[in-house]
Amino acid sequence: MTKQLSRRTFIKSAAIGSVAILGYDPLLRSWITAAQAQSPTFKSAPKLDGILLLDDASRKAIAVDRGNLFHRVPVAVLKPGSVQDVVKMVKYANQHSLKIVMRGQGHSRHGQSQAEAGIVIDSSTLNAIQPPTSYSVDAGPGASWGDVAKTTLARNLTPPVFADTMTLTVGGTLSVGGLGNTSQHFGAQVDNATELDVVTGDGRLVTCSPQRESELFNMVIAGLGQCGIIVRARIRLIPAPSNVVLHNLVYDDLEAYIADQKQVAIEGRFDHQYGTAGRKRNGPWSFTMQLGKFYTPPDEPNLAPLMAGLRFRSQAEPVRRTYAGSTLVASPVRFSGSPMKKSPFRCGCFGVSRPMTLRHSRRCWRATAPCCNR
Numbered sequence: 001m002t003k004q005l006s007r008r009t010f011i012k013s014a015a016i017g018s019v020a021i022l023g024y025d026p027l028l029r030s031w032i033t034a035a036q037a038q039s040p041t042f043k044s045a046p047k048l049d050g051i052l053l054l055d056d057a058s059r060k061a062i063a064v065d066r067g068n069l070f071h072r073v074p075v076a077v078l079k080p081g082s083v084q085d086v087v088k089m090v091k092y093a094n095q096h097s098l099k100i101v102m103r104g105q106g107h108s109r110h111g112q113s114q115a116e117a118g119i120v121i122d123s124s125t126l127n128a129i130q131p132p133t134s135y136s137v138d139a140g141p142g143a144s145w146g147d148v149a150k151t152t153l154a155r156n157l158t159p160p161v162f163a164d165t166m167t168l169t170v171g172g173t174l175s176v177g178g179l180g181n182t183s184q185h186f187g188a189q190v191d192n193a194t195e196l197d198v199v200t201g202d203g204r205l206v207t208c209s210p211q212r213e214s215e216l217f218n219m220v221i222a223g224l225g226q227c228g229i230i231v232r233a234r235i236r237l238i239p240a241p242s243n244v245v246l247h248n249l250v251y252d253d254l255e256a257y258i259a260d261q262k263q264v265a266i267e268g269r270f271d272h273q274y275g276t277a278g279r280k281r282n283g284p285w286s287f288t289m290q291l292g293k294f295y296t297p298p299d300e301p302n303l304a305p306l307m308a309g310l311r312f313r314s315q316a317e318p319v320r321r322t323y324a325g326s327t328l329v330a331s332p333v334r335f336s337g338s339p340m341k342k343s344p345f346r347c348g349c350f351g352v353s354r355p356m357t358l359r360h361s362r363r364c365w366r367a368t369a370p371c372c373n374r
């Protein structure tokens with residue numbers, strides 16, 4: 001880029017065309033500009049390949065995320081049919097001083113993928129994955145990491161790092177970081193993106209990488225969705241391991257657990273490293289370090305010397321899996337207990353009666369004063 005681009009300049013340019021403030025809308029908790037007051041009809045909206053949803057149900061359905069703390073209702077939801085739809089709507093949002101945000105699967109917890117009285121772009125319709133080369137794969141922002149894995153593993157290739165939940169989106173984790181159980185060797189998912197197509201705040205479609213338009217690339221990658229919209233990502237691939245042996249070590253002592261996690265990560269003794277903390281009601285905490293070593297049968301690795309000096313209390317029997325099996329099957333199983341699963345009960349905690357999420361229901365049932373309408 002020839003022009004210096006700072007986060008502040010980006011935000012300014014995204015708000016170009018503003019701003020005659022008419023007043024504050026307490027319902028929307030937002031300042032209303034003259035342009036915004038006229039915009040909700042979207043009469044002058046550009047012709048799109050996808051659809052722009054203005055109905056109440058679609059706008060409210062997208063005003064939720066995993067945190068379930070904020071419910072900011074947009075004035076429109078774009079389901080883009082093409083990258084050009086994103087370009088057109090960013091320009092339109094600029095003209096009308098509307099906030100605009102892209103949403104992956106809304107796994108964020110603090111309303112980051114919501115836009116009060118603005119436009120939310122639902123990335124799920126931009127989920128195409130191109131056939132991989134030996135070194136990389138190109139994916140749309142709404143593609144899930146599970147679908148990326150399916151495509152690349154069919155050719156015995158894999159991204160070096162997966163987050164632990166395979167329904168997270170490519171655009172979503174490349175905007176926040178993306179740590180996984182191989183990060184001690186390969187960094188975060190953002191360290192393995194080699195090129196991006198980005199729609200900038202002023203509505204330009206720019207291809208960027210560490211070598212080309214690097215300033216934009218470095219701002220957008222892990223940029224929390226504040227510095228541009230990712231509409232294509234190129235992800236580095238490596239040969240997929242064939243098998244993995246997973247071993248769970250259980251600790252009572254937090255300090256020993258943390259020291260061992262740190263030591264194993266620094267020394268890189270294992271290929272896979274993961275950890276959980278848990279406790280039964282009123283019981284003591286226990287900590288599990290899951291370690292894994294990749295191998296190609298029949299050369300199974302000897303784990304005993306790799307565990308030398310670790311201070312765990314007990315260990316489970318090692319589990320052997322194919323790499324594809326552990327990647328494609330294990331994560332959705334974990335995900336099936338996710339907080340967004342609908343419960344049959346309804347809750348009025350936020351002043352609105354709606355189906356409770358599992359996490360919400362647990363919180364409600366633990367509360368001393370009952371706060372749910374069953």
Ligand SMILES: Cc1cc2nc3c(=O)[nH]c(=O)nc-3n(C[C@H](O)[C@H](O)[C@H](O)COP(=O)(O)OP(=O)(O)OC[C@H]3O[C@@H](n4cnc5c(N)ncnc54)[C@H](O)[C@@H]3O)c2cc1C
Pocket residue numbers: 066101102103104105106107108109112113114123141162163164165167168169170171172173175176177178179180224225226228229230231338
């Ligand atoms: C069950 C669960 C497990 C998780 N496991 C991990 C894990 O193992 N490792 C890890 O690192 N994180 C993990 N996370 C956190 C996860 O990375 C974030 O929640 C992240 O927000 C990704 O979720 P998403 O794809 O639904 O994106 P969203 O939550 O929809 O979006 C996240 C942010 O990115 C922006 N954004 C989305 N798409 C784009 C785009 N194309 N261009 C620009 N900005 C965009 C949004 O505006 C928002 O600010 C986990 C979260 C949950 C709920």
